[in-house]
Amino acid sequence: MLQPKKVFRTPEGKLGFEWNDGSRSAFSPRQLRLACPCALCVDEHTGEKLLDPSTVPESVKVLQVQSVGRYAVGISFDDGHRSGIYPYDKLMELTKKA
């Protein structure tokens, strides 16, 4: 089961994950904010993106990261958005796309 061994900030201000399979991911705060899967950002039923990327500042920052159960992290951003819960497998998917 995919789990982060370590969550850290990179010198460039990215949020880094070191996974228990030995791989690593690093995401800019804005990349994570735009990928937010919460019901305000993505329509639960159609999967349609509701978030307009132009409303997310380039300078958006991650305020807080907390684990949610054994499968996800909840991330709070300084644009006031704090409902995003990012399952680890979604983060891994995002890593492969980047």
Ligand SMILES: [Zn+2]
């Ligand atoms: Zn959201």
